[in-house]
Amino acid sequence: MARPGFVLEVDDRTPPLVVHDGPRVRLERFPLGAEVIYPAESLPALDDLVAGIDNALAGPVDAEPLATKLKPGMKLTIAFDDVSATAPLQSPDARGRIIERVLIQAAGAGIDDVALICANGMNRRNTEAELRRLLGERVFRSFYADGRLTNHDAEAAGKDSGDLNPRVAESDLLVMVQLVHGIGADVRSSGLPGVAEGLGSVSAIRSGVTPAGLDGLDVFSIEAVLDNNHYPSAVEFLGRREWEWSLPSQAKLFGVRQASRLAPARSAQLLSAGLGSGYHVTQVTAGAPEAVAAASRTRVVEQQRVDVSGQADVLVLGVPAVTAHSVGSVTNPVLAAWQALGVGYNAVTDAALVRDGGTVIAYHPLSQDFSSLHHPSTIDFFADVLPTSTDPEVLAADFEATYAEDPWYSQLYRTSQAFHGLHPFQLWYQLSAAVRRLGDVVFVGADRASAARLGFRAASTLADALEITAASVGRTPKIRYLHTPPNALGAVT
Amino acid sequence: MKSPLRIIDAVRQAVQTATVRPLLAAQLQLDVGDRTAVEELAGPVIIVSNHASRLDLGVLQAALPARHRRRTGATVGSGRGLDPRLLLKAGRNVVIFPEGCLSTDGVAGGFGTDAAQLAIEQHVPVLPVGIRGTFAAMPQGRTWSFGLPFAHNRPRVSVRFGSVLDAEPDETATSFTSRIDDAVRTAIAEDRTTWWQSLRHGHDAATLPPAGSWRRIWDQSQSPRPGGRPRRPRIWRR
Numbered sequence A: 001m002a003r004p005g006f007v008l009e010v011d012d013r014t015p016p017l018v019v020h021d022g023p024r025v026r027l028e029r030f031p032l033g034a035e036v037i038y039p040a041e042s043l044p045a046l047d048d049l050v051a052g053i054d055n056a057l058a059g060p061v062d063a064e065p066l067a068t069k070l071k072p073g074m075k076l077t078i079a080f081d082d083v084s085a086t087a088p089l090q091s092p093d094a095r096g097r098i099i100e101r102v103l104i105q106a107a108g109a110g111i112d113d114v115a116l117i118c119a120n121g122m123n124r125r126n127t128e129a130e131l132r133r134l135l136g137e138r139v140f141r142s143f144y145a146d147g148r149l150t151n152h153d154a155e156a157a158g159k160d161s162g163d164l165n166p167r168v169a170e171s172d173l174l175v176m177v178q179l180v181h182g183i184g185a186d187v188r189s190s191g192l193p194g195v196a197e198g199l200g201s202v203s204a205i206r207s208g209v210t211p212a213g214l215d216g217l218d219v220f221s222i223e224a225v226l227d228n229n230h231y232p233s234a235v236e237f238l239g240r241r242e243w244e245w246s247l248p249s250q251a252k253l254f255g256v257r258q259a260s261r262l263a264p265a266r267s268a269q270l271l272s273a274g275l276g277s278g279y280h281v282t283q284v285t286a287g288a289p290e291a292v293a294a295a296s297r298t299r300v301v302e303q304q305r306v307d308v309s310g311q312a313d314v315l316v317l318g319v320p321a322v323t324a325h326s327v328g329s330v331t332n333p334v335l336a337a338w339q340a341l342g343v344g345y346n347a348v349t350d351a352a353l354v355r356d357g358g359t360v361i362a363y364h365p366l367s368q369d370f371s372s373l374h375h376p377s378t379i380d381f382f383a384d385v386l387p388t389s390t391d392p393e394v395l396a397a398d399f400e401a402t403y404a405e406d407p408w409y410s411q412l413y414r415t416s417q418a419f420h421g422l423h424p425f426q427l428w429y430q431l432s433a434a435v436r437r438l439g440d441v442v443f444v445g446a447d448r449a450s451a452a453r454l455g456f457r458a459a460s461t462l463a464d465a466l467e468i469t470a471a472s473v474g475r476t477p478k479i480r481y482l483h484t485p486p487n488a489l490g491a492v493t
Numbered sequence B: 001m002k003s004p005l006r007i008i009d010a011v012r013q014a015v016q017t018a019t020v021r022p023l024l025a026a027q028l029q030l031d032v033g034d035r036t037a038v039e040e041l042a043g044p045v046i047i048v049s050n051h052a053s054r055l056d057l058g059v060l061q062a063a064l065p066a067r068h069r070r071r072t073g074a075t076v077g078s079g080r081g082l083d084p085r086l087l088l089k090a091g092r093n094v095v096i097f098p099e100g101c102l103s104t105d106g107v108a109g110g111f112g113t114d115a116a117q118l119a120i121e122q123h124v125p126v127l128p129v130g131i132r133g134t135f136a137a138m139p140q141g142r143t144w145s146f147g148l149p150f151a152h153n154r155p156r157v158s159v160r161f162g163s164v165l166d167a168e169p170d171e172t173a174t175s176f177t178s179r180i181d182d183a184v185r186t187a188i189a190e191d192r193t194t195w196w197q198s199l200r201h202g203h204d205a206a207t208l209p210p211a212g213s214w215r216r217i218w219d220q221s222q223s224p225r226p227g228g229r230p231r232r233p234r235i236w237r238r
Helices: A048-059 A094-109 A126-133 A137-143 A193-200 A202-207 A233-239 A247-262 A263-276 A287-306 A331-342 A375-387 A392-398 A400-405 A407-415 A421-435 A448-456 A461-467 B004-027 B057-063 B066-070 B082-090 B114-122 B173-192 B195-205 B213-221
Strands: A004-007 A015-023 A026-027 A037-039 A075-079 A115-119 A148-153 A174-179 A219-226 A282-289 A304-309 A314-320 A354-364 A440-445 A457-460 A479-483 A489-492 B029-032 B047-048 B072-076 B093-096 B127-130 B158-162
Touching: A004 A304, A004 A407, A004 B066, A015 A314, A015 A354, A026 A247, A037 A304, A048 A094, A048 A219, A048 A282, A075 A094, A075 A193, A094 A115, A094 A137, A094 A174, A094 A219, A094 B195, A115 A137, A115 A193, A126 A137, A137 A148, A137 B004, A137 B195, A174 A193, A174 A287, A193 A202, A193 A219, A193 A287, A219 A287, A233 A247, A247 A263, A282 A287, A287 A304, A287 A489, A331 A354, A331 A375, A331 A421, A331 A448, A354 A421, A354 A461, A375 A407, A375 A421, A392 A400, A392 A421, A400 A407, A400 A421, A440 A461, A448 A457, A457 A461, B004 B057, B004 B066, B029 B057, B047 B057, B047 B114, B047 B173, B057 B127, B057 B158, B066 B072, B082 B093, B082 B114, B093 B114, B114 B127, B114 B173, B127 B173, B158 B173, B173 B195
Parallel strands: A037 A479, A075 A115, A075 A174, A115 A148, A174 A219, A304 A489, A314 A354, A314 A479, A354 A440, A440 A457, B029 B158, B047 B093, B047 B127, B072 B093
Antiparallel strands: A004 A037, A015 A026, A219 A282, B127 B158
């Protein structure tokens, strides 16, 4: 029986709790009376994934079965979401399984013109190894050498292809395969907005306007909803409540903390991506994009919803080592701030977990480590743009156009593994929406210069952070700690 | 007191783990395809494969997942080994090479109906497997010539599992055999071309040189490259 998420009130028997501090794993003692939101345990997974997929394809919602849509000689395009903005890869990945089942039906229907596109939108291109792990060896080897398996290039999409990927615009049927493990800003949206985000042109994604090419396009969505087993089985104790850890788990935690002290970046990568993840699929839905999106959202909320009463004065957030946009890379300060304020702050179904004018205390070292391969424009954004101003209106007016048109960023995005030049601006707008509503943002254990550059404060310990914010929230604020990952969605009642 | 079968299993496991499998790993480049069809199997199954070399059985056992490897009994053929019916009843998998004898030119010959007959009688499914490259590694009449362990140019052997086949009710052994034959050839074609090509065109996707021609032996005696890979031009010739 999967236990639902719950809210723990810290008393003197509560042990120190795990807080993710970037690559470090802290054990923090919270003040008495603080609330801790624990995520729910996983819902039961599908016994037979392949049968689940086949049933979904045969009985879709709001659409005809896939077999009737597949006609010989048609142009079929299968798009799938990328390595960023999704759960860590597993071998075999659920998307690969779904695509295999679709291809088996397509082969039976006599379709030869099939293309596979990774809908990465303005995220970075996926490497060969990532695509191979994602799709499985069979699908990868069948399509990659012929050039039928490609990453999406947002700069190649333009007005003449309806602001969509050219191959998608000329297809008879687009099958969109997605893995859903949340509803926040770190996950590719479901339904038609997800198609626009993943396969649209730069102008369409930037402005949020629906691409014209989507009007006449036949889209068949397939979404697999994941459970809450975020951690691989080797460290699955990190997803359980601290007072339920066995002795071996405590020993493993000691090992993990030592490893993260000795080699923070490497151990972070290993824990999050190298060991894979323990996710299982709990539901597969297929059919019309809106109906599938609604069904997936219902399931995700069912999995992750935790009822909390009222809004807090102080919200404490741990930032995990690997964020959505730093898969296979390092987490720079801008990404860490986005993870706390764009994603953690918005891990809610309705109202925010902290009141307007309240404080967010986040944990991350904010060390000035940038990946020049993956985030070249963020390096310049942090060095040149942020010292001038942190106001999103000023950034949009003065700097965004330069970054959008820069030929070097464009070259790196189109041919290398870089995020688009506008990527840091998108992150900044999302986190600014939260900063505008908050009073103070304090990073514990962070580099002071980085925090100041971002426009936030830095403190050495939680007690110091609470001291700093005492001016705005008082000496005895209501403190709430969101104990993620695994994901939890606060429903404020 | 363990049953004799369990003792035989344990001894065979120990011998294989100590000698055969490390040797195969060091001397061959074993490329195993998608194993989910095998991993999901619950009961005993008849494993059917093409037979091009004496390496086939060892390669097949190395390719199976651990749980199934322990349960795979001896090969059936030429009256050797235990009675396959007894093995199946005891929950063991049985390996059968329906060609009956080793292939003379590397390509799978005609399939006998023994495996299909057994599957129909015992109500047991059949797992088709396509093995490619063992003829090039060690054809009939040759003994193994040891190369350096884990060399970069050791022969490649590919093992591809097809989907499990069940006999239809009232199906004859002949028609079931032709289905199994098709499945094994398609599994071989999955490596020779790509999975998608083998789905679309079956084993016709893989065009072989005509039988009896020198080109056939030439083609089969080279270490097989997987389909779907572009020819990369080599700058340095080794």
